[in-house]
Amino acid sequence: MVKGMDNGRVQDGVGGCGWVWRYRTPEGFDDLWLGSDGEALTGVWFEGTREVAGEERWVPVFGEACRWLDGYFAGRPPEWVPTLKLVGATAFRREVSEEMRRIPFGATATYGEIAAAIARRRGGARMSAQAVGGAAGWNPICIVIPCHRVVGAGGALTGYGGGLHNKRALLELEREMR
Numbered sequence: 001m002v003k004g005m006d007n008g009r010v011q012d013g014v015g016g017c018g019w020v021w022r023y024r025t026p027e028g029f030d031d032l033w034l035g036s037d038g039e040a041l042t043g044v045w046f047e048g049t050r051e052v053a054g055e056e057r058w059v060p061v062f063g064e065a066c067r068w069l070d071g072y073f074a075g076r077p078p079e080w081v082p083t084l085k086l087v088g089a090t091a092f093r094r095e096v097s098e099e100m101r102r103i104p105f106g107a108t109a110t111y112g113e114i115a116a117a118i119a120r121r122r123g124g125a126r127m128s129a130q131a132v133g134g135a136a137g138w139n140p141i142c143i144v145i146p147c148h149r150v151v152g153a154g155g156a157l158t159g160y161g162g163g164l165h166n167k168r169a170l171l172e173l174e175r176e177m178r
Contacts, residue, residue, distance in 0.1 A: 017043050020054040021062045026073050028169050030162070032143075036061050040085035043140045044069075046162035065144070072143065075177030077105035081144060089138075095121075096135035103149040106178035108171070110151055111136070111158075129153075137161055143170065 017035030020043075025031050033052050035043030036059050043050075044065065064082035071078045086097060099114045114136075115127035132150075139147040142162050148170040152158040160167035 017054040019057045019059050019062075020052055021056060021058060022047075023066060023069055025069075029073075030166055032069070034062055034065050035140075037085060037087070040083040041065050041141060041144070042085050042087050044142050044144055045140065046142065046166050049162050068144065073173070075173065077174075077177075084141060084144065086140065092131070093135045093138055096132055097139060097145050100136065100139070100145055100147055100150060103146055106174040108149050108151045108155065110153055110155075112153060114150065133158070149174075 018038055019036045021034045021036075023032040023034055023044075030046040030048065033043070033045055033047060033050075034041060035045075035054060038059050039061065041061050041064070061083055068078045068080070068082050081101075086094060089097065095118050096114060099109075099117055103109045111129040111132045115129045115132045118132070119125065119127035136147045136150050137159065139145050139161070142148065148160060148162070148167045157164060157167060157171075
């Protein structure tokens with residue numbers, strides 16, 4: 001079992017981004033910032049989309065994250081994930097994060113499909129696609145928890161906290177490498 005994971009589920013934790021590190025992406029993407037509490041990856045976000053708060057300092061989990069991102073951007077979807085911690089996640093946000101992690105490399109799912117999957121698992125009849133959209137938009141660990149693979153009804157590219165140009169580029173990278 002990977003620290004910070006429980007049978008492949010993302011766990012929430014205490015703390016936040018005490019340390020940050022810039023990751024240089026390939027051409028066509030904005031650079032990324034990585035955040036950590038010193039033990040786990042607590043954030044991955046595109047430059048200019050969230051405030052960079054924390055001391056810029058290398059911690060070992062950044063090595064894991066950089067190796068993962070290097071493989072991802074080379075079109076080799078990693079079969080492992082860096083140690084993750086979702087800080088401040090509600091139970092619902094964790095459920096949505098787990099569903100997003102089930103979307104295969106190169107595929108997409110709609111907000112409605114994720115809502116239906118969660119409703120089925122809970123034994124309920126319906127779940128709000130808008131609520132799923134809110135939870136996906138909250139995701140602090142983009143790409144690793146692939147919120148970019150979530151699209152609107154009919155495959156429409158809807159809002160993305162990292163910018164629609166990055167969402168398009170990520171989906172195109174995955175389609176090309178599938």
